[in-house]
Amino acid sequence: MNWEELAKTLVQPTDSKIVLLVMDGLGGLPVNGLTELEAARKPNLDETARRGICGLTDPVFMGITPGSGPAHLALFGYDPLRFQLGRGILEAMGTGVEVGREDVVARGNFATYKDGLVVDRRAGRISTEENARLCDFINHQIKEINGIKISLYPGKEHRFVLKISGSGLSDALTDADPQKEGRPAVPARALQPEAQFTADIVNRFLEELKMALSSEPKANYALLRGFSKFPSHLPAMPDIYQIQPAAIANYPMYQGLTRLLGMEVLEVGPSTEEIFEVLEKNYHRFNFFYLHFKKTDSAGEDGRYEDKIKAIEEIDHYISRLWELKPEVLVITSDHSTPSVLKSHSWHPNPFVLVSDKAAPDEVTHFTERDCRRGSLGRFPSLYAMPLMLAYSLKLKKYGA
């Protein structure tokens, strides 16, 4: 039996509230002996560690570096090896694109193509307005191919979503993306014979787009990644857990993912304070809150060690507002690690703290990678975060007689 099935038989609806704050890419590696978390002044996060029980989580399993999708799925109680989501569907959800059961979507980049090579995979990061103009232009130029409807939806800067609609489409395609600059463009390839029709449509679309944009100085080509269909096998969180979940996340991908999982996505601006304002304003309306803080990951991805420290210190300032709400369960953790020295996601486990009046605090007094590993939760898969949150908020009945 898997956890979602077990959960359905054990959950009981209660008014108790769960607040889950995900500091994206929080875990790091030492620079001059200290990780970002160890170097940051963060009295409130440390006090949270003092009040709660701590541990370290592995998103998939030891050694595996997860993308944001699998890492978040695990935190929400979905086995990241059983539930796999294409980047295209996540981007589409985040951009607010309605995806039908037969549609295929992909994440697109406008790019610069020159002398047979992709020379800039982001077309010089064109403006969001320029992007909207180009998508509108293409939508007028290329309405359909072989009876399949083509639609572009602009995102931020150079990013867009491609949706192709019609019957007989498959998402078993390789990316039409050389991955690195200075390489020739690559077509999408069918991974199964039945995907050949879709591959032909996609590659024909890319040819027509190239012709249509031939006079553009920068955005004269496009790359397509993460072809995917709506994940109809994905159960919704309210159905599995009998909770009313809300997401407070500013980035399209996390909005897209949480919408797919049946959370209500609340409007929130880019400032850190707004995360807490939106939480406070909507606290009476839901009983599960997912708060997403991106700056730790962005700084890590760019290798900005000092900025990652600052991001931790910035959010630390607001942590006491979480205590004041007195949720039955407060969890602060991360989806995956993003050490500044690696400039990328990594396999290192995530610090995790859970505060509940049903949890006797352990001896951990600082919220860091090295301190959390001495916590009473030990090292465990992220997949157990959801059972723990439900249990400590008394939302799970006894298993067996």
Next chain:
Amino acid sequence: MNWEELAKTLVQPTDSKIVLLVMDGLGGLPVNGLTELEAARKPNLDETARRGICGLTDPVFMGITPGSGPAHLALFGYDPLRFQLGRGILEAMGTGVEVGREDVVARGNFATYKDGLVVDRRAGRISTEENARLCDFINHQIKEINGIKISLYPGKEHRFVLKISGSGLSDALTDADPQKEGRPAVPARALQPEAQFTADIVNRFLEELKMALSSEPKANYALLRGFSKFPSHLPAMPDIYQIQPAAIANYPMYQGLTRLLGMEVLEVGPSTEEIFEVLEKNYHRFNFFYLHFKKTDSAGEDGRYEDKIKAIEEIDHYISRLWELKPEVLVITSDHSTPSVLKSHSWHPNPFVLVSDKAAPDEVTHFTERDCRRGSLGRFPSLYAMPLMLAYSLKLKKYGA
């Protein structure tokens, strides 16, 4: 999805190097309060613990005592419950016997039979030369039975490999071995109806062998164990992990196993120093090295507590030569525990240390059973050793978007 399949989608070939030193049967139990590892003077192993991250591994799962085969399979990333290898095939590989897809092999012992009882399961440990003479003699006396070809290959002392070749053979047989001395000989029994033909051949062979050796003073009978066929389902390590692996192991079984897994088996003599010499000499040719040290297990099996301490102290002397090579990942651990007080393999977990510049050292300062359990890796299945080694040497890409 299982790890080998996942690994195939995530691995990326790099030049980074991994050195895995297996101190066979390392873990022990206290005598006068100290385990063998705790009693040994081992400054270099302790320094390695100080530089790395530590943990304890369970080869199969908590409480399960593994044979050398499953314990090593787990360390190399093969689920020991899914991949099962007969002792016969391991012995055959180690002895250099070519095994065809239809052949059945078994591990043989010459034994002493008297008045209907097996009185010495090793025939007084006859010499290797005597063994070769006897195998040659039997090969001339018994060439085939019912159209099935019979071949004996001599090993060390009383050990040989029996290979039977022909069609319709099965390895679903019980051992033809009473396991203890002073008991009657037992025939091989078919575990499935289709194995009856093979059982009849084997038992007929034992009868003919007994007659042929009736005038021998010691080696007048044989025991057969671990009937097995070639494991055609076993993927090779270079195919799964895109690494160039080499094995530095002096014992036939470990050579056999690693050859089966697609490692290149490097010639090495019996002295401890040679392990390190062969490593240094071949360091440029491969990027994964498995080093096998047997003395800890042999001493444990014989209940020689002091000798096990000496074996640890002996290899400790060479550990700094591993540091000097500066591999991207160095792991020192064991396949299973062999406490001297038990005189056998045991279920106790293995000390584990991993050194990498991508791993922030934990507080463990001594490489012992009790210290390693406070390490940042916690307690984990040996199956995760391979994902960890690949991750820390940057040989794994991100999973999912």
